[in-house]
Amino acid sequence: MSDQLSNAQPQFLTVGEGEAAREIAMLVRPAQAGNGAPALVWLSGYRSDMSGTKAVELDGLAAELGLACIRLDYSGHGLSGGSFGDGTISRWLEEALAVICHVAPERVILVGSSMGGWIALRLAQELVRQGGPKLAGPKLAGPELAGMVLIAPAPDFTSELIEPNLKAKERKSLAERGYFEERSQYSPEPNIYTRALIEDGRENRVLDGIIETGCPVHILQGMKDPDVPHAHAMKLVEHLPADDVVLTFIRDGDHRLSRPGDIALLLSAVKGIIRSSTNRQMPA
Numbered sequence: 001m002s003d004q005l006s007n008a009q010p011q012f013l014t015v016g017e018g019e020a021a022r023e024i025a026m027l028v029r030p031a032q033a034g035n036g037a038p039a040l041v042w043l044s045g046y047r048s049d050m051s052g053t054k055a056v057e058l059d060g061l062a063a064e065l066g067l068a069c070i071r072l073d074y075s076g077h078g079l080s081g082g083s084f085g086d087g088t089i090s091r092w093l094e095e096a097l098a099v100i101c102h103v104a105p106e107r108v109i110l111v112g113s114s115m116g117g118w119i120a121l122r123l124a125q126e127l128v129r130q131g132g133p134k135l136a137g138p139k140l141a142g143p144e145l146a147g148m149v150l151i152a153p154a155p156d157f158t159s160e161l162i163e164p165n166l167k168a169k170e171r172k173s174l175a176e177r178g179y180f181e182e183r184s185q186y187s188p189e190p191n192i193y194t195r196a197l198i199e200d201g202r203e204n205r206v207l208d209g210i211i212e213t214g215c216p217v218h219i220l221q222g223m224k225d226p227d228v229p230h231a232h233a234m235k236l237v238e239h240l241p242a243d244d245v246v247l248t249f250i251r252d253g254d255h256r257l258s259r260p261g262d263i264a265l266l267l268s269a270v271k272g273i274i275r276s277s278t279n280r281q282m283p284a
Helices: 053-065 089-103 115-129 157-165 168-177 195-203 230-238 260-281
Strands: 011-015 022-029 039-043 069-072 107-113 144-151 179-182 191-194 217-222 245-250
Touching: 011 089, 022 053, 022 089, 039 053, 039 089, 039 115, 053 069, 053 260, 069 089, 089 115, 089 195, 107 115, 107 260, 115 144, 144 260, 157 195, 168 179, 168 195, 191 195, 217 230, 217 260, 230 245, 245 260
Parallel strands: 039 069, 039 107, 107 144, 144 217, 217 245
Antiparallel strands: 011 022, 022 069, 179 191
């Protein structure tokens, strides 16, 4: 890894007010002068952060192509402040919106992994709902959405994948303690799912109607994903009828999709979105 990548220093942005204020860590690579291509925005998965393999590889692609790249850690993740137990989709969405609006690129390509795919889809809805370049919240001017790449996307995972499969003891723990734990395949620490996360997840559902992103979408999905079944990706495509959607199945792919071949597919998908965004900007 080059020094230019490894020595990047995080910046911090305060999001929220009063007791809800938290310091959000972000790594921002500026575009090379004169490069008008969209900025790449990395959105991590649940309990992942901006220093993971896919995030670093995306930043490396940005360095190679002279693009801007924005990475952030949600509150309770990585270098950011705040408690993980306070995390909800609404809270993490607010943080992603705040970081993007703070950096203020003109156009963005959202690259979301697992839960980051859900956050990306909610970001797209906020952009569309506010009529394009306006986002929810005071004095926030948002960018144009040029495209999305979603890796093993997990929209609505709380209501679609967790709630239907809750065991009696997990329901009891949610009711009595406000959370339940489950063993993680990726960490010695257990996954913690709170009642607040699950209840807030219902308010952020995207698979309950047509999702209008207004941009090309490329989905990468492993067919041996133990966490997000590939049928979930197919269901997502059904909710994107108006968009130019490419769905790539990786026959032996797992949930992380971090092997060299998986990374090559990811970077190729991002390059494809960059090309399509450039072509769409050219006059007819």
